[in-house]
Structures are given as C-alpha cells and as structure tokens.
Amino acid sequence: IVPVYDFGEEEDQPYLVMRYMPGGSLAERLQQGLIDVQETAVIMQRIASALDAAHQQGIVHRDLKPGNILFDQYGDAYLADFGIVRISQSSAALTASGGLLGTPAYMSPEQVYGDKELDGRSDIYALGVIVFQMLTGTVPYQADTPAKVMMAHVIDPVPHVLEKRPDLPQECEGIIQKAMAKEREQRFATARDLSNALHQLTATHPAPDLPKQEVDYRTPFAIPGPTAANAATIDLAPGTATTLPAVSSNKWIWLLAGGLLVACIGIGFISLLTWQANRTEQATATAVALLAQQGTQTADASQVLATMAALETAVAQETTTAQETSTAQETAAAQETALALAAQATGTAVAKANIAATAAATRATATALAATETAVPTLTPTPVPAGSIAPLYGPVTGELPHELDNLIESAYAGLNTRDFMVQAIVGNPFTTQVGRWDVGITFRQTQSNEEMRLVIRADGVWNLNNRSAAGDNFIQDGNLSAFLDLTETGQNELLLIAQEEIRYFFLNNNFIAQLDLSSRTNTGDVSLSTGYYTVDEQENAITTYQDFTVWPLNPVAGPLSGELTHIDDGLVKAISSDVDQQNFIATVTFQNPYALTTGSWDYGFTFRRMDVGEQMWLIVSSSAAWNLVDRRAGEDIFLSDGTLSDLDTDAQGTNQIILIAL
Incomplete structure (x- = not known):
C-alpha cells in the first residue's frame, strides 16, 4: 500500500503527503500493450498481499482499477486510493458511508445493487476484471454508456478470456470465471487465493512472446471546473465516447423522454407558486422527485424515506467534454472516482436490491446527454423565471x-x-x-x-x-x-x-x-x-x-396526453407546457416504451429553462435510479440522486412522476 507520511490543510484545501511513485500506473502500462501471465502474477502477488492486509482491518477498497495500482522506481506495484477524499480546483470526490461507490468498468454486481454490506469479495471481483484486462487488453464489458456497463456486470455472463486470447493457458478461464462470479460466495475467498492460482499457472506454462498492441484508453470525460457541490466523475469503459443530443426549441418547462415511443398520459402542472422576496433570497433550488406505480396504495413512511434519503445532499457532478490531449488524459486518470451518495436520513434502509440494480445508471445517462458541454472555470447561480401565482x-x-x-x-x-x-x-x-x-x-x-x-x-x-x-x-x-x-x-x-x-x-x-x-x-x-x-x-x-x-393548488396547464416518438436525430424529445414558472408542482404518467430486455429507457422533466444550456433536469431511468441535474453553460451540477423502490419496468407499464420544485 502506498505509504502516507503526513496530512494537513492549506488554504482550506486538505492534502496528503504520500510516497512518490515515479513508475506510473498500471493504466499507463496497459496503454503500451498486453501483459503476459508471468508479469500479471507478479503484480497480483503484491496487490493481493496489500488487499488482504486491508481486508483484515475491515477495509474494503471499493474502487480497484488500473489507475489505482502504482509502481515505484523499481517496478514494484503498490495499491493506492483507499476511499480517499480528494478536493481540488477541478473536482472533489467524497467516499461516503453507505454510499454507492465504484467505477463502472470494475464494479461488482453488489456494488451496482448499492449493497451497503460490501466485503472484500467485491474487491476480488474487481481484481478479476483487472486480470482480464491485463491479459486481453480490454475490460470484460464495454458499452456506450456507464449504465449499460453496470447492467452487464449484473446480467451478462462473464466473457470467456480464451475467446479474446486463444493462446492463453486453459486454466486462465477458470481463474477469471471464479474471480468474477456473479455471486460473491462463489469467488476466491481472499486476494491471495487468486494470486496463488496465477502463480500455480505460471509454474507449468512458460510465457508466450506477445506483440506490442496500441490500445486507446483515453477517458472521454474532461475534468470539470470548480463548483459549490461535492463532485465526482464516472468513467465509461475504455475507448467509449459520448455525444450530446441537441434540444429542440420549445420554451420554459419541458418533459424529456427517451425510448422508441413513450406515451404521456395526463401531464398536468398542478400548482405554480410564488415566494416573497425574503424567502426567494434564502431558498435554494430544491426539487423533489417521488415516483409511485399507478394505483399503488399509500406508501409506508419508512419506504418513502429510503427513496428520498439523499434529497439534500450534494451528490455527483459530472461533465463530459471529450479531450484528447495528454494533459487531459493524465488529469482524468488521476480523477477517476466513484459515485458518492450520502444518505441524509440516517437509519433508513436502502431500496429493494432487485430494483436498485444499476442505481447509478441515470447519472451516466445524463452524462452521456451532456457529453460535449464546454467546461467553464467559475460558476454563478443560474437565473430562473419568477412565479406569478399569489398565495391565498x-x-x-x-x-x-x-x-x-x-x-x-x-x-x-x-x-x-x-x-x-x-x-x-x-x-x-x-x-x-x-x-x-x-x-x-x-x-x-x-x-x-x-x-x-x-x-x-x-x-x-x-x-x-x-x-x-x-x-x-x-x-x-x-x-x-x-x-x-x-x-x-x-x-x-x-x-x-x-x-x-x-x-x-x-x-x-x-x-x-x-x-x-x-x-x-x-x-x-x-x-x-x-x-x-x-x-x-x-x-x-x-x-x-x-x-x-x-x-x-389550481392547475394552470394540462392535463395533456400524447406521445414522444424517438427518432435517431440526436434531439431530446419533449413537449412544452408553455408556462413560465420558478416554483411549481407538476405530475405526469408515463407509459414505458418497451421491456428492459429490449433496452434501457428514461424520462422526466426539464424545468426552469432559460436556454438550451440553462435548465434543470429531473431524470428517471429504467434502472430505478433518479437524478436532479442543474445544467448550465458548459457545466452539469448533479444536485441529488437516489433509487426508486416501486418503479414499474414492465413493457407498457406505467409510472407516475410528481415533481415539487420550490
């Protein structure tokens, strides 16, 4: 483990003093080509020893990846970034107790579930992914969005390493399959067990000569500028790029949806409210998303609390400007972190695991939508239109x-x-x-x-x-x-x-x-x-x-019914309410466009829209995750997120969304 020599704070910025690692990272080595079984075993021996030592102390890394494996001047591997809080000019990432943490390409299925009871076997899974990448030059699961990558960890079978590298020893197949087993009970019990399996393999098989292979592992996401919120970046699988859909030009408050065909039933803006000046000055832009199945009985308070636990937390900020300079690559690699979700309601339970799978997927969906936004160095509050309804x-x-x-x-x-x-x-x-x-x-x-x-x-x-x-x-x-x-x-x-x-x-x-x-x-x-x-x-x-x-609470728009047809034109599909309001309550019932076996979908609200780049998004994903995004010119600030416990994901199923924006 990379030694920490000191820590402190300078000009309100915390810092750690750690051993200098001039040998770079495993991510940089992988850019130079494949790594043979023998070298993989040597690297894993050191990392396994470090990881087991941490596990014995009750510490789970939760974010193992090549960027967190560093080398000293002698080429010896060290493990870094044990849940480190990093705050810098460009971003901040906070490891929060009870939070969802990980990098999609290396996340275990239980991390995707949002399981709070993670143990060392989650790290074993990530080691299996890293070994797969070292031997083949690619991660096991690749997709065009982090959401799909995370879904693959849960649903898709473990890829066969021998299909990527037929020249590898047959035993590699069993090692990878065991390390990456979907059920944690079926994995290696310790990291040393995985390391020993690799060493036994090298004792009976000589190393083949491997040609150098150029592999592009540049992250498609740029590092965001400073914001008031705690920020975190989330990486796609290596080599994946994203594009920004343009937004067609209706005005003010919108409904946003994705999918081949989304039926909108009964869109209505129930109330639009006004605050007095003194309330507006001290109020923060808060939006509350509650989703219940149509016809669902009154929710139990504890269940709804679990859904709403992260309402007031500053959550993951993600900006997605693609850059191909070496500086951007180095910075992005240093800032790869996981999603941090700090629960405000202490003692509340996480949402149901079967629904919570891929809970962070909506962050990734929103990131993909904002992929070409240009980062700005400083941010000022987004102006919002004022409400006009007088109180009783x-x-x-x-x-x-x-x-x-x-x-x-x-x-x-x-x-x-x-x-x-x-x-x-x-x-x-x-x-x-x-x-x-x-x-x-x-x-x-x-x-x-x-x-x-x-x-x-x-x-x-x-x-x-x-x-x-x-x-x-x-x-x-x-x-x-x-x-x-x-x-x-x-x-x-x-x-x-x-x-x-x-x-x-x-x-x-x-x-x-x-x-x-x-x-x-x-x-x-x-x-x-x-x-x-x-x-x-x-x-x-x-x-x-x-x-x-x-x-x-008098309706000022709707109810409206209609369809949002998905056309592959790069535009967000929307229907406008044509009302100009800051504070309001809005409700809509969506019909799902297709089953999850066909693909993922999302829908939600766009509101307080001043321009294409000045608006707020509330996005509900088929993964049962929701996100509140303050989208500004060149910057996306992720304000809140969470997991929905009663999302109907059936084909043609319906879900009612209520947005309260005050």
Missing part, C-alpha cells in the same frame, strides 16, 4: 402565546379550501429540558373538533389525526427525530401539500410521509397551532412563527 394567505409572522386554558392556541388563515399548500417556520418555545412542546397544522376544519390535525412533538413523534366530536381518530404516525431541530433557539419548517393525489408532509426540507387524507375530503379553514396536548404548554412561553403562508 400570508406570508404572516406572529406569536402563539401559551395559555394554560386547555385550549389549542391557533393562528387561522380564514379560508375555506380543500386543496392547498401550507408552509411555516416555527421557533422552539423552550428546550426539551424545560418540557415537551408541540406544533402542527389544522386543516379542512368546519367547526371546532371537526378537522384534520397534523402534529409534530418535541419527542420526535408525529401523527395525523382526523379529529371529530366523537374523539381522536389517529390515521398515521411516525418518528422524525432525525430531522427535528431541538436547540434552544432552533426553528423547524413545516410544509404540507394537501391535494387528492399529492398528499405530502415535509419537515426542514426532508420528506417525511405521504398522507392518507381520504377520511376527510371537505373544504375548511387552515390554521397553525400549538398546545394540541395540555402537557405541551408552559406558562408565559411563546411559540413564534414566520412566513405562515397558504397557496392554492
């Missing part, structure tokens, strides 16, 4: 004084509405050392004790209660402790969307649950309240609130 009420700032009168303290909006969105920022009245407090939203209220109540408590419990004269009827509850600010001067932002199909509850920009409002569908008043429980009030205490606002 607010924004209002005020106080809810605690009174020990056995009554709920409320600030009423004075409305009679059923479908709405309500938001408020509520200050903590006192610390949990003093006592417990509660706050909530009462809505669809026709008279006292005839209402829906959404309540959060300082002990982390939330509940939905259809209150009537007969008493409480608790419909849903859960725990949101992970997202609750309980500090003395803390504030918590509540956001409720109440509509027939869109019934979502957020706390501090975190998705909490899809609500069941079917037991009370009448219109009524909306209020912000505290003191739902008599024990939750303290004499002389005050619950403050800011920006208590209620917006209407």
